[in-house]
Amino acid sequence: MLAPDSANPLSGLDGTALTTLVDRLVDHGWFVGERFFDPALCRALHAEVHTLAEHSALQAAGVGRGEAHRLRRDIRGDAIHWLNRDSQAQRDYLALMAQLQGQINQALYLGLFEFEAHFAHYPPGSFYRTHLDSFQGRANRVISTVLYLTPDWPSDGGGEMAIYAEHDDTRELARVRPEAGTLVCFFSDRVPHAVLPTRYPRTSIAGWFRRNASLCGVIDPAR
Numbered sequence: 001m002l003a004p005d006s007a008n009p010l011s012g013l014d015g016t017a018l019t020t021l022v023d024r025l026v027d028h029g030w031f032v033g034e035r036f037f038d039p040a041l042c043r044a045l046h047a048e049v050h051t052l053a054e055h056s057a058l059q060a061a062g063v064g065r066g067e068a069h070r071l072r073r074d075i076r077g078d079a080i081h082w083l084n085r086d087s088q089a090q091r092d093y094l095a096l097m098a099q100l101q102g103q104i105n106q107a108l109y110l111g112l113f114e115f116e117a118h119f120a121h122y123p124p125g126s127f128y129r130t131h132l133d134s135f136q137g138r139a140n141r142v143i144s145t146v147l148y149l150t151p152d153w154p155s156d157g158g159g160e161m162a163i164y165a166e167h168d169d170t171r172e173l174a175r176v177r178p179e180a181g182t183l184v185c186f187f188s189d190r191v192p193h194a195v196l197p198t199r200y201p202r203t204s205i206a207g208w209f210r211r212n213a214s215l216c217g218v219i220d221p222a223r
């Protein structure tokens with residue numbers, strides 16, 4: 001028997017929600033959408049990151065790229081696994097993000113051409129200090145996205161994403177509960193943000209739409 005349409009992630013993202021997302025990006029530089037992703041797809045992705053964590057298949061995340069990459073538990077405490085299209089859930093998620101990429105390109109002419117994403121698992125006690133995801137002029141990461149995967153996030157769970165003002169990273173604009181299905185989307189070089197200390201295992205997929213930027217004649221590598 002075929003599943004009903006509402007349970008099929010390939011029926012696509014909601015058109016009205018996509019329009020709101022683009023409008024919020026233009027007006028504020030960031031967007032938060034609750035229940036943005038199908039619960040069944042979030043459950044499948046949550047099961048996958050949970051299994052990866054149980055099998056110690058996640059790697060400690062660092063800061064800096066290439067040669068400058070370092071483990072800094074005082075800055076970020078998550079463990080990650082880059083998406084590689086290994087499962088149907090990953091392929092469904094990536095298809096929806098491709099739809100989002102098309103929508104953003106059509107509305108904002110950003111020339112986004114690639115998407116990279118990793119599962120993230122924050123164990124209790126971990127956090128990610130305030131940062132930008134890319135720096136102006138070096139901005140091959142243009143739009144950041146985070147989809148949360150833990151269902152029924154407890155009210156005392158902590159682990160919110162704090163969003164700060166563009167030129168004042170002490171002025172908090174929003175606090176986002178990392179509840180399954182919520183999507184956060186923002187300009188990578190403009191929106192300082194942090195993960196506040198979590199009290200429960202916290203799971204997500206962080207992703208970046210990229211534009212190709214060549215640095216000194218060298219094509220900027222992913223990651």
Ligand SMILES: O=C(O)CCC(=O)C(=O)O
Pocket residue numbers: 120128133146160161193194195204206
């Ligand atoms: O999980 C989050 O809420 C944000 C993660 C983040 O800022 C990052 O991975 O760069």
Ligand SMILES: [Fe+2]
Pocket residue numbers: 131132133144193
């Ligand atoms: Fe970030």
